[in-house]
Amino acid sequence: MATTISTAPRRHFSWVWLGLTPFFLFAILFILLPSTSLFIDSFRDGQGNFTLANITGLTQSPIPESYWLSIRISAVTAIFGGILGFLLAYSRASGNLPRWLYPVTLTFAAVASNFAGVTLAFAFVNTLGRTGFVTAVLKGLGLDIYGFGFNLYSFLGLSLTYMYFQFPLMLLIMVPAIEGLKKEWREAAENLGASTFQYWLRVGFPLLLPSILATMLLLFGNAFGAYATAFALTGGRLNLITIQIGAQMRGDVLHNVNLGYAMALGMVLIMAVSLVGYTYLQRISERWLR
Amino acid sequence: MAFLELTNVRKVFPNAQTPAVEDFNLNVNAGEFVSFLGPSGCGKTTTLRMIAGFETATSGSIVMDGRDITPIRPNQRNIGMVFQSYALFPNMNVADNIGFGLKVGGKSKPEIKERVGEMLALIKLEELGNRYPYQLSGGQQQRVALARAIAIRPQLLLLDEPLSALDAKIRLSLRNEIRSIQRQLGITTVYVTHDQEEALSLSDRVVVMNRGLIEQVGPPFEIYNFPTTEFVASFVGTLNLLKVKVIDPATGAIQVDGQTFFTGRPLVNHAAGETAQIALRPGIVQSRQHGARR
Ligand SMILES: Nc1ncnc2c1ncn2[C@@H]1O[C@H](COP(=O)(O)OP(=O)(O)O)[C@@H](O)[C@H]1O
Numbered sequence: 177m178a179t180t181i182s183t184a185p186r187r188h189f190s191w192v193w194l195g196l197t198p199f200f201l202f203a204i205l206f207i208l209l210p211s212t213s214l215f216i217d218s219f220r221d222g223q224g225n226f227t228l229a230n231i232t233g234l235t236q237s238p239i240p241e242s243y244w245l246s247i248r249i250s251a252v253t254a255i256f257g258g259i260l261g262f263l264l265a266y267s268r269a270s271g272n273l274p275r276w277l278y279p280v281t282l283t284f285a286a287v288a289s290n291f292a293g294v295t296l297a298f299a300f301v302n303t304l305g306r307t308g309f310v311t312a313v314l315k316g317l318g319l320d321i322y323g324f325g326f327n328l329y330s331f332l333g334l335s336l337t338y339m340y341f342q343f344p345l346m347l348l349i350m351v352p353a354i355e356g357l358k359k360e361w362r363e364a365a366e367n368l369g370a371s372t373f374q375y376w377l378r379v380g381f382p383l384l385l386p387s388i389l390a391t392m393l394l395l396f397g398n399a400f401g402a403y404a405t406a407f408a409l410t411g412g413r414l415n416l417i418t419i420q421i422g423a424q425m426r427g428d429v430l431h432n433v434n435l436g437y438a439m440a441l442g443m444v445l446i447m448a449v450s451l452v453g454y455t456y457l458q459r460i461s462e463r464w465l466r
Numbered sequence: 467m468a469f470l471e472l473t474n475v476r477k478v479f480p481n482a483q484t485p486a487v488e489d490f491n492l493n494v495n496a497g498e499f500v501s502f503l504g505p506s507g508c509g510k511t512t513t514l515r516m517i518a519g520f521e522t523a524t525s526g527s528i529v530m531d532g533r534d535i536t537p538i539r540p541n542q543r544n545i546g547m548v549f550q551s552y553a554l555f556p557n558m559n560v561a562d563n564i565g566f567g568l569k570v571g572g573k574s575k576p577e578i579k580e581r582v583g584e585m586l587a588l589i590k591l592e593e594l595g596n597r598y599p600y601q602l603s604g605g606q607q608q609r610v611a612l613a614r615a616i617a618i619r620p621q622l623l624l625l626d627e628p629l630s631a632l633d634a635k636i637r638l639s640l641r642n643e644i645r646s647i648q649r650q651l652g653i654t655t656v657y658v659t660h661d662q663e664e665a666l667s668l669s670d671r672v673v674v675m676n677r678g679l680i681e682q683v684g685p686p687f688e689i690y691n692f693p694t695t696e697f698v699a700s701f702v703g704t705l706n707l708l709k710v711k712v713i714d715p716a717t718g719a720i721q722v723d724g725q726t727f728f729t730g731r732p733l734v735n736h737a738a739g740e741t742a743q744i745a746l747r748p749g750i751v752q753s754r755q756h757g758a759r760r
């Protein structure tokens with residue numbers, strides 16, 4: 177019997193791959209498989225036959241309006257949450273705040289950025305709702321916010337509620353980004369005659385800009401995918417795309433599950449676009465801040 | 467009067483056991499190239515940063531061009547600095563990096579453009595004005611950093627281990643380039659290094675430092691051949707330390723193992739009959755077979 181001896185160098189088994197196995201398993205089970213089945217189901221009717229009806233159905237009112245509302249609320253809260261979070265991170269980095277505030281702001285941000293869903297809605301109803309605590313106090317001071325047209329269960333109200341987790345997430349990501357600016361850049365600028373303002377205008381802020389925009393895209397996705405908070409707060413009054421999908425799945429309206437899949441596919445595509453933007457911006461940032 | 471005068475400069479960092487710099491006295495003449503040489507942690511960078519204004523001296527004075535600069539903010543000192551890590555602004559191309567100081571100084575666009583062109587020619591990177599720092603080699607980046615520091619026409623140029631991050635071959639060529647640019651511009655320069663060869667080959671004078679103190683100040687030849695302390699002798703170059711008996715300080719006669727030798731110069735601070743320590747560099751011992759001396 178002839179034996180062949182392999183002369184190829186034996187590849188060493190790398191433990192790194194073993195460590196990554198859960199990650200790949202997770203990605204396949206919860207990202208790849210669902211996306212694929214979502215894609216397939218979007219082109220099927222109730223009997224499992226191929227159809228484009230679900231996709232064309234996306235143009236039927238109120239679905240485009242729902243996408244647009246979701247996009248608007250996500251963009252608004254990403255931009256304002258982003259600006260507020262960045263300003264807080266910046267003032268933290270300037271080092272002029274009282275010492276005790278440093279750990280406090282970070283802990284708050286870590287908790288608040290994860291505070292969403294029914295509890296968050298409940299908290300806002302209790303403070304800014306029609307009979308909420310803050311509403312009552314303001315009314316006592318002669319400021320009837322509902323009289324001025326404010327409504328917690330509206331676009332503005334939901335945006336305010338989303339801000340509660342949006343700006344802390346921005347703060348949480350921007351703090352290390354600002355700390356990642358090298359001391360030498362600041363000193364070099366100063367050495368060349370720049371004031372603190374000139375340094376931030378021409379060096380510090382431009383260097384952070386890709387991270388700022390990338391994180392804003394992250395905030396956008398964060399708000400875009402949110403469902404529980406909106407549902408708990410407004411019931412079905414605001415037609416966000418996630419609420420529409422939920423309605424289709426639960427069978428509140430027409431109960432066309434496949435249309436629901438097509439709507440979700442549309443969401444995935446919008447998320448994918450923002451993810452591409454995120455990756456692009458992150459790459460610039462990494463190249464600069466390496 | 468010297469151009470740069472450091473008098474009794476001392477720096478103690480908060481919570482530090484020992485001063486980072488102490489009893490630092492040095493006069494640097496206009497146009498002179500002076501190096502701070504010493505092992506890591508001996509206080510070179512701290513001293514340089516006090517001159518630049520990034521650290522405040524605990525006590526002592528720093529006078530430049532007849533003016534006490536200690537109360538002046540770093541961005542008002544008109545001193546150019548080159549960092550070990552280059553510290554180029556990654557969001558700007560080479561030309562904008564070089565023009566940065568002029569721009570924040572409110573110079574006009576044509577003026578900036580002309581000066582940047584001059585600087586690019588000086589560092590021989592005319593073609594690379596539009597490149598970004600991450601597209602350059604380490605050596606090119608450091609040349610840009612040098613040009614950026616010089617572009618503002620500083621009164622003083624400071625370099626903190628500018629070649630340490632580069633590989634040996636580039637280190638050598640850039641070292642010569644730095645020296646030739648410095649000569650060409652006649653700019654007063656303080657250069658920090660832990661590399662004795664660099665210090666000795668570049669400088670008009672070398673300041674050897676150890677543990678926050680100056681060990682010896684002198685031209686490279688003096689430092690190399692006539693170290694005044696054991697530390698300088700052992701830190702600068704390879705050598706052999708020998709215990710010898712002083713025979714005649716005036717003629718430099720010494721005795722080792724019953725053999726008499728002559729040092730190249732009279733032995734000040736020593737008396738006949740005393741035991742002294744000499745440092746012997748390989749390659750410079752001469753023998754004279756037929757002379758009165760051997
Ligand atoms: N910001 C600082 N805070 C506390 N100690 C420092 C600081 N910078 C430098 N030192 C200390 O001062 C001494 C001199 O440091 P440095 O000037 O950087 O030395 P060198 O540049 O010669 O290597 C070292 O002991 C160092 O640990």
Ligand SMILES: [Mg+2]
Nearest residue numbers: 507510511512
């Ligand atoms: Mg140093």
